[in-house]
Amino acid sequence: MDIDANGLAFISDLVRTRAAIVLEPEKEYLIRARLEPIAKDEGLLSLNDLVSKLRMAPFGALHKRVIDAMTTNETSFFRDVAPFDALKEVILPELMKSRAANKSLNFWCGASSSGQEPYTVAILMREQFPELASWNIKFVATDLSSKMVSRTQEGKYSQLEVNRGMPATLLMKYFTKKGMSWSVNEDLRKIFEFKEMNLIGQWLTFPKLDIVFLRNVLIYFDTETKKQILGKIRQNLSPDGYLFLGGSETTLNLDEAFERVPVSGTSCYRLKK
Numbered sequence: 001m002d003i004d005a006n007g008l009a010f011i012s013d014l015v016r017t018r019a020a021i022v023l024e025p026e027k028e029y030l031i032r033a034r035l036e037p038i039a040k041d042e043g044l045l046s047l048n049d050l051v052s053k054l055r056m057a058p059f060g061a062l063h064k065r066v067i068d069a070m071t072t073n074e075t076s077f078f079r080d081v082a083p084f085d086a087l088k089e090v091i092l093p094e095l096m097k098s099r100a101a102n103k104s105l106n107f108w109c110g111a112s113s114s115g116q117e118p119y120t121v122a123i124l125m126r127e128q129f130p131e132l133a134s135w136n137i138k139f140v141a142t143d144l145s146s147k148m149v150s151r152t153q154e155g156k157y158s159q160l161e162v163n164r165g166m167p168a169t170l171l172m173k174y175f176t177k178k179g180m181s182w183s184v185n186e187d188l189r190k191i192f193e194f195k196e197m198n199l200i201g202q203w204l205t206f207p208k209l210d211i212v213f214l215r216n217v218l219i220y221f222d223t224e225t226k227k228q229i230l231g232k233i234r235q236n237l238s239p240d241g242y243l244f245l246g247g248s249e250t251t252l253n254l255d256e257a258f259e260r261v262p263v264s265g266t267s268c269y270r271l272k273k
């Protein structure tokens with residue numbers, strides 16, 4: 001399907017201003033691949049027609065659908081392993097000690113895509129720290145994409161998706177097979193609040209956060225946006241809370257209020273004392 005240079009610029013601009021996602025010029029193939037199904041679905045003959053339709057209408061459902069389609073939702077259960085070892089071996093034992101009096105912990109998993117990451121954390125907590133069942137746990141999972149938030153809320157995964165990282169014993173324990181897919185059991189699902197949240201939009205009101213997972217999303221943003229988002233995390237993080245970023249992401253040279261904490265073969269971040 002045809003798309004001219006102006007059309008490409010319009011899409012890049014839309015995605016950048018509304019989601020902060022920077023599409024490099026060489027990503028033209030990605031724009032075509034992701035937007036052609038939408039154009040067809042809208043009964044349009046070219047991507048230029050889709051751009052015209054977007055230009056003419058005020059920002060709405062179609063624009064959101066285009067932005068959603070341009071997000072990369074790659075994720076898996078126990079992705080990268082080491083951050084979950086860190087939680088199990090060091091971070092959760094430490095926080096459970098310091099929170100022993102009020103027995104309360106607040107988690108936020110931002111950019112949680114289809115939910116494999118927050119469900120991994122919840123399963124790890126159940127497995128390793130059953131005593132947390134009597135604690136007051138708040139766990140918010142958010143993403144920009146309404147489609148991803150619905151998927152997380154539904155907690156339904158294909159065989160291929162569970163094969164990517166979910167050990168068989170945990171699969172049998174925390175999921176139920178329904179037809180060709182696996183559904184997260186209700187008692188695990190119910191600990192979450194699932195919300196749409198754009199990291200460059202209005203943030204939810206969080207309680208002071210003890211653990212923040214914001215992995216593999218800062219890579220899509222420019223330096224200024226990364227700084228702004230880290231600044232907001234700083235305001236929401238408990239003084240002794242922890243931030244987990246993706247393996248190729250860091251706070252270094254972006255926000256000097258954070259310090260890197262090497263733990264269990266990986267790094268996480270906390271606020272300098």
Ligand SMILES: C[S@@+](CC[C@H](N)C(=O)[O-])C[C@H]1O[C@@H](n2cnc3c(N)ncnc32)[C@H](O)[C@@H]1O
Nearest residue numbers: 019071074075111113144145198199215216217
């Ligand atoms: C590669 S996935 C990361 C999933 C998971 N955190 C992980 O590491 O496996 C990136 C996610 O970031 C979300 N995202 C992109 N831009 C965003 C924004 N401006 N605000 C919130 N989420 C955003 C996308 O919708 C996508 O689901």
